[in-house]
Amino acid sequence: MVAPTCECPDPEMHPVGIACIALVTDFGPGIYVGQVRARLSASVPGVPVIDLVHDLAPFRPDLAAYLLPALVRDMPPGTLYFCVVDPGVGGERGGLIVEVGANWFLGPDNGLLSRVLHRADHARPYRIGWSPKGQSASFHGRDWFAPAAARLCLGQPLDLTELGRTDPAGAEWSDELAAVVYGDRYGNLMCGVRAASLPAGTRFRAAGRLLRRARTFCGVPPGEAFWYENALGLVEIAVNQGRADRLLGLEPGDKIELLSDGEAELAYV
C-alpha cells in the first residue's frame, strides 16, 4: 500500500505528528488548568504538555492575539497550541484550528488566533464541526477543546471545514496594537507592537511621559522608564530597578502612543 502523495496533508485522515501540547490560557492559578491536563493525560498520555502561559489578561482575546505570535516565535516545531481566552463561552462563537507550518493552534473563533493566522504566509484556518455530547455550557476548554486537541493528536475526525483567510473573527484587526497586552511579574509592560516594525529613534508616550529606547535595563539610570525590544521581539516598557506598571499606572488594555522623531522633540520643549 502506497501512502497518498499530496502537498497539503489532510488532518481528517492522518495523525499530524504533534510532539507537544502547549497551553496558552487566561485560566490563572486555580482549578481549570488541572481539569484540562487530566483530560489530556487520560486521552493522549504519551504527549508532553507544557504550561506556556496561564495569566493572560482575563477575557481579552483582543490583547492575547498580539502576544501569541511573539510567544511562540522561538518554540520547537510540531507543537499544538491549546489557546483558550474565551469570554463568549456558552454563546455563538465557534471553534477554530489554524495550521501554520508544522504547528497547530486550536481555540475559540473570537480573534485570539487572528494574528498567527494573518502573519503567516501559508496558514490555513479550519472550523471545528465536531463536538462531544454532554459538554458543559461554561467550560469548553475542558469539555470541547481538550478532547478536540486529543483527537487532532490521534488523527481522529473533527469534521473540519477549511475557511478563507478572512473568515475567522479578527480579520480586520490592525497589524500592530499600540497598547499594553501583557504585564509580567516584574512590572514590565509588553505591548502589541513588534520592535522590528519600528523606524530607528522611535519614541513612545505613555501616561504622559516620553519613553526612549534602550538596549537593556542597564542602559538607563535607575528609576527611569524606557522601552526596549524584549526577548520575544516586542516593544516592552520597563523601569531600571523599578516597576513600570506602578510608576506609569498602566495595565493590560491601556493605550500607548507612538511618536515620530519630530513629535518627540516638540513634546520635550
Next chain:
Amino acid sequence: MVAPTCECPDPEMHPVGIACIALVTDFGPGIYVGQVRARLSASVPGVPVIDLVHDLAPFRPDLAAYLLPALVRDMPPGTLYFCVVDPGVGGERGGLIVEVGANWFLGPDNGLLSRVLHRADHARPYRIGWSPKGQSASFHGRDWFAPAAARLCLGQPLDLTELGRTDPAGAEWSDELAAVVYGDRYGNLMCGVRAASLPAGTRFRAAGRLLRRARTFCGVPPGEAFWYENALGLVEIAVNQGRADRLLGLEPGDKIELLSDGEAELAYV
C-alpha cells in the same frame, strides 16, 4: 502460591493500581508543591503527578470538603488524590485514607475528606498507622503524606486500621454548605451546594441581592449578578462581564441564603 480471593482488596498486601496522583492543596504558588513533587518523583518516578488545585482557601478544610467531590467528579479512575489543607499540622489530628471505587483519597483527618466519604455508597475509611521517623512537625504534606502516598502506590504496608463511616472528623457536617467555598480567577464564587439538589426556580440572596438562575453568562445583561450550575455541578455566583467577588464583596467562607419561591417574591416587594 495462590493469590487470596476476596471482594475487598487489602491495601496492605497488593499494589492498588494507581495510574496517577492528583494534588489537591492550599499550598498556593511557592516552595511547598515542589518539595512534595520531589519526594514523589524520587519514590514513585513512574507515576504521573497532576496539579489539580493548589489555591484552595488557606487553612479551611471545612470549605474544601465541599469542593472536592465536585472537582473529582469527571476525573479518570485509578487516581490517588493527595489532599492537604491542614491547619492542625503538628497537633493531634491523624492521617486518613478513603477508598472510593477505583480511587483513593489521602490526607489529614480533619473533615477535608468527609464529603467524598459520605456521598459514596461504598467508601471505606482507614486510619494511617505508619509514619516515618524524623519527620518535621510542620510539613506533614512532604514528610508524612507524600511518603505514605508513595507506599500506597507501591503496595507497601501503611499499618491501616479500617474505620466506621462516622469515625473520621466531619461526619456530622451538613450535606450541602450554603457558603462560598472557592473563588476563581475571574471573580466567580463557587458555593458548597450541588445545583442538582435544588428545586426549579431556586433563588439565592447574597450580600443583600437576589440572584436568579441563568444557564450561562450570556443569559443575563452585562453587570448583573446571577447564579448558574457550573461545569463541576456546583452553584456558582457570577456577573456577566464583571467580577462577582468585587461586586458583592464576598469571599470564601461567606454565607449565602437559599430562598424558596415565595420568599423571593416577598423580598422583591
Next chain:
Amino acid sequence: MVAPTCECPDPEMHPVGIACIALVTDFGPGIYVGQVRARLSASVPGVPVIDLVHDLAPFRPDLAAYLLPALVRDMPPGTLYFCVVDPGVGGERGGLIVEVGANWFLGPDNGLLSRVLHRADHARPYRIGWSPKGQSASFHGRDWFAPAAARLCLGQPLDLTELGRTDPAGAEWSDELAAVVYGDRYGNLMCGVRAASLPAGTRFRAAGRLLRRARTFCGVPPGEAFWYENALGLVEIAVNQGRADRLLGLEPGDKIELLSDGEAELAYV
C-alpha cells in the same frame, strides 16, 4: 582507550549523571517558566524537570542565596539546580556552575550561589565560558542558562574554568542573614538564619515585638507571633491562626534582630 583516572571528574568530558533538573527562580507565574521548559524539553526530553520555586523575591539574589541551601537540603541527589534571580541580566556578570557532591547549581554569578558554595566542604565553582550565538540581552534564563543546563546534562563542552572558592560574587557575605528572605502563602516569614546555629532560648525582635520560640503553631495562643524551626531548618516567624506578614508589617528584605537572653529580659521591662 582507557578512561582517565582522577578524583575530580571533568565535566567537559563526561556526562555527569543528572537525574533531574529543578527550577529555582523569581520568574513568578507568567510566560518565563514555560519558555525555559520548552527549551529544556526540546534539548533534553528525557530529563524530568521540577518547579522547585518560582516566587522568590524579585531581583533579590542576596535573599535567595540564604533560602537556597535550605530548600535543597532534603532533595534527592543527582539534581541540577537551574537558579535564576538575575537583576543584572544584560550587564557584566558572568555565568557560574557550582558542583556540590552529586549535585550541580547553575546560574548568574551574582551571589545567588554563594551560600551553597561556602557551606559545603568540597564545593567547586566554575565560570561558564560557552555562550550561544544570537541570545537575547534580557532573557539569559531561556537563551543562555537553559541551553547551558542542557549541555551539562549531555556532557557537551561549556568551556568551564575552575575558580577559587572566593572568586565568585558574594564570598564576603555573612554566614547567616538576620532578615526575612521569603514569605510563604500563609503569611509566614522565613529568615536567612539556620535554627541549628542558635543557642537555646534565643529570641528575636521584629517590628518592635519580642518573639519567643515554639515547636509548632499549636504551641502558642491564637494571634500570637512566635518563631520556630521550620521544615527547611530555618528560623520562621509565624502567627498561630494568623498571618505574620500582616500582623508585623514585614516583607522579604526587612531586617530582624537577634537577642541574647539578657537583652530579651531588658526589653520586656
